[in-house]
Amino acid sequence: MSNLLFCLIIMVPTSLLFTSIGIYAWRRKKPMWFWAGDTVSEDEITDVRAYNRANGIMWLCFSLPLWIGTIAIVCHSIILGANIILVDATVGLVLMMIAYTFIRKKYKKS
16 A cells, blocks of 8 residues: 555656646747757747647657556556556657657758
């Protein structure tokens, strides 16, 4: 039971953080950045609104398996939930980097 509580104390705020980043990116007026220390100027992007929407969807897609893993831990199995979270934290992170590369190329001015 204490492992379950510990997991919830960590995973709910973590999942909420990534969901919040997705919503923030989607609603942001200026271009959202991805890499630490890197900013994206409005002059570099063809359609800022569509770019931010794609960026927000990317973050929301990353947070979804975190929520699914957290729910799996609570309702089903700690092993299943931990595996879902582990896959998202490894494979999901790499997929996110690849997705952002495609988003940046799609909306970058030539």
